[in-house]
Amino acid sequence: MSTILTTENLSLFYGKKEALKGINIDFDDKGITALIGPSGCGKSTFLRCLNRMNDLIPNVTITGEVNFNGHNIYAPTTDTVQLRKEIGMVFQQPNPFPFSIYENVVYGLRLAGVHDKERLDAAVEKSLKQAAIWDEVKDRLHANALSLSGGQQQRVCIARVLAVEPDIILLDEATSALDPISSRMIEETLLNLRQDYTIITVTHNMQQASRISDRTAFFLNGELIEVNDTKQIFMNPVKQETNDYISGRFG
Numbered sequence: 001m002s003t004i005l006t007t008e009n010l011s012l013f014y015g016k017k018e019a020l021k022g023i024n025i026d027f028d029d030k031g032i033t034a035l036i037g038p039s040g041c042g043k044s045t046f047l048r049c050l051n052r053m054n055d056l057i058p059n060v061t062i063t064g065e066v067n068f069n070g071h072n073i074y075a076p077t078t079d080t081v082q083l084r085k086e087i088g089m090v091f092q093q094p095n096p097f098p099f100s101i102y103e104n105v106v107y108g109l110r111l112a113g114v115h116d117k118e119r120l121d122a123a124v125e126k127s128l129k130q131a132a133i134w135d136e137v138k139d140r141l142h143a144n145a146l147s148l149s150g151g152q153q154q155r156v157c158i159a160r161v162l163a164v165e166p167d168i169i170l171l172d173e174a175t176s177a178l179d180p181i182s183s184r185m186i187e188e189t190l191l192n193l194r195q196d197y198t199i200i201t202v203t204h205n206m207q208q209a210s211r212i213s214d215r216t217a218f219f220l221n222g223e224l225i226e227v228n229d230t231k232q233i234f235m236n237p238v239k240q241e242t243n244d245y246i247s248g249r250f251g
């Protein structure tokens with residue numbers, strides 16, 4: 001298995017507060033990694049470091065490296081717009097633009113200068129199929145995306161990320177605002193995507209982590225305590241803190 005993304009001694013400070021403490025982790029090319037840990041342990045902060053979303057937050061200092069396909073994304077020459085296409089992100093609250101479903105999906109392609117209708121149509125169909133929502137919306141592609149249910153909106157947001165053909169998809173608690181059925185549909189979607197994409201998902205839901213992820217990383221107080229195959233983490237963790245967390249002793 002080759003590695004697509006590696007962090008080296010990655011630390012992040014909000015002002016003087018150290019929220020991430022020297023994280024070293026490798027992500028395999030393809031498959032799903034779940035990031036788990038109690039509230040405030042730095043999971044979302046870490047996730048946002050992986051496509052430089054923390055650049056947008058004032059007073060943030062980041063040290064160390066994030067190497068994506070061998071290049072440090074924090075190098076001054078990095079084109080962050082391009083980076084965020086290659087490493088796309090889905091957020092906790094579905095955030096479609098107030099446009100049609102079709103325009104949501106082609107948004108990134110239009111920004112990249114793609115205007116050919118056939119190409120855009122093909123991308124819409126392919127991405128909505130990959131996000132497992134094509135059948136539900138194919139007859140109303142020009143309806144406003146905000147008219148969809150929350151779960152449908154979230155799958156459109158996944159399609160919007162997929163349309164620009166990313167290598168990595170980051171999800172920050174992407175199912176926690178959804179009802180259980182919608183949440184399971186997103187899980188199914190991710191399982192169908194795991195062969196073709198590297199997926200890194202923050203989740204509070206340990207059942208979800210064990211159902212869908214190949215690897216699980218446990219964070220605590222800004223530190224990466226343990227990362228391993230998901231079965232190993234849940235059945236036979238190496239570290240006492242991991243064991244305490246997964247057996248519900250804290251968090």
Ligand SMILES: Nc1ncnc2c1ncn2[C@@H]1O[C@H](COP(=O)(O)OP(=O)(O)OP(=O)(O)O)[C@@H](O)[C@H]1O
Pocket residue numbers: 014019037038039040041042043044045046057204
């Ligand atoms: N923009 C910010 N400014 C200052 N401190 C922040 C900011 N965002 C997060 N923090 C702090 O950094 C720490 C890590 O937060 P983060 O949101 O990454 O944790 P988390 O594990 O994702 O938590 P949760 O599971 O509750 O979402 C927390 O102490 C939080 O209060």
